[in-house]
Amino acid sequence: MNRKRRIFPGVMALMLALSVMLGGCASPVENASDNVIYIYYINQEEDALVSVSYIPNLQQSKDLVEELRDELCRTPSSESMECLLPENVVMEIINVEDRTLTLRFPESYYDMDKTREVLVRAGIVRTFVQIEGIDRVQFYIGESPLIDADGNPVGLMRRESFVDNSAQQLNNYERNAVRLFFANESGDMLVEEPRAIYHSSSQPLEWAVVARLVEGPKTAGSFATLPPDTEILSVSTANDVCYVNLSGSFLNSTLTVSEEIPVYSIVNSLVKSCNVKQVQIAIEGEIKVTFRDSMRLDQLFELNEALVEKTSS
Numbered sequence: 001m002n003r004k005r006r007i008f009p010g011v012m013a014l015m016l017a018l019s020v021m022l023g024g025c026a027s028p029v030e031n032a033s034d035n036v037i038y039i040y041y042i043n044q045e046e047d048a049l050v051s052v053s054y055i056p057n058l059q060q061s062k063d064l065v066e067e068l069r070d071e072l073c074r075t076p077s078s079e080s081m082e083c084l085l086p087e088n089v090v091m092e093i094i095n096v097e098d099r100t101l102t103l104r105f106p107e108s109y110y111d112m113d114k115t116r117e118v119l120v121r122a123g124i125v126r127t128f129v130q131i132e133g134i135d136r137v138q139f140y141i142g143e144s145p146l147i148d149a150d151g152n153p154v155g156l157m158r159r160e161s162f163v164d165n166s167a168q169q170l171n172n173y174e175r176n177a178v179r180l181f182f183a184n185e186s187g188d189m190l191v192e193e194p195r196a197i198y199h200s201s202s203q204p205l206e207w208a209v210v211a212r213l214v215e216g217p218k219t220a221g222s223f224a225t226l227p228p229d230t231e232i233l234s235v236s237t238a239n240d241v242c243y244v245n246l247s248g249s250f251l252n253s254t255l256t257v258s259e260e261i262p263v264y265s266i267v268n269s270l271v272k273s274c275n276v277k278q279v280q281i282a283i284e285g286e287i288k289v290t291f292r293d294s295m296r297l298d299q300l301f302e303l304n305e306a307l308v309e310k311t312s313s
């Protein structure tokens with residue numbers, strides 16, 4: 001049985017004081033010089049990460065994952081640092097597949113306070129994504145994905161998922177009222193779902209809105225518009241235009257919705273919830289993409305209220 005206790009919401013974009021010196025390239029380690037990898041530990045105050053350079057003994061990526069796992073769990077030589085994970089939290093490697101490292105932890109993972117949990121997650125992700133062939137890390141607690149306080153999976157984490165903020169900012173969250181648009185039962189119209197969401201102040205509201213669309217609706221009569229494995233690669237806004245860059249899984253949806261519904265689910269939600277007027281959607285950085293049969297993405301999309309199902313008052 002999974003515990004009801006969950007980690008603090010919106011921590012995907014949180015981070016802490018880091019001292020990182022990464023540069024150069026050498027196989028099999030990316031973004032490291034002369035095969036140096038940086039192993040992350042927690043300082044004595046448990047409010048920041050500390051990086052220590054490490055030269056691995058093994059060269060193959062699979063073996064290197066196990067070596068770094070062992071190093072992360074080893075007691076550091078300096079008394080000013082401690083292991084990321086408490087003694088009762090064991091890290092198990094499940095697999096590396098599609099450039100994603102999947103790790104499993106016991107239920108005791110949820111016993112950590114929110115500050116340490118964010119530090120642990122950031123340190124682990126930042127350590128492993130230095131290995132060539134690993135871009136993302138996902139956590140499982142037992143047989144279930146790591147979840148946040150809203151009951152939503154934390155999902156895939158990249159280095160960019162954690163910004164360099166001080167630990168004192170871990171409690172800085174914003175509450176925003178948003179208007180999300182999901183599919184109706186027949187999948188040919190959008191239905192509005194007003195919602196209040198919390199997200200880190202270091203995370204753009206636009207990113208948080210798209211993330212909630214990926215997670216799916218919470219009310220009866222609303223249905224998903226985006227594949228649950230869609231990754232948000234980047235979100236930025238300039239001159240009233242929101243630029244959304246999604247992973248290729250967005251194109252591979254098997255959801256039974258009309259062609260326009262996924263696109264305008266994003267567009268209408270962003271225009272109605274954020275200070276934007278138009279939306280540009282890219283796939284893996286490319287805009288010259290055709291969605292489904294004929295919907296070209298190399299254009300700026302505007303609010304489409306004709307697709308919104310009218311509700312009886």
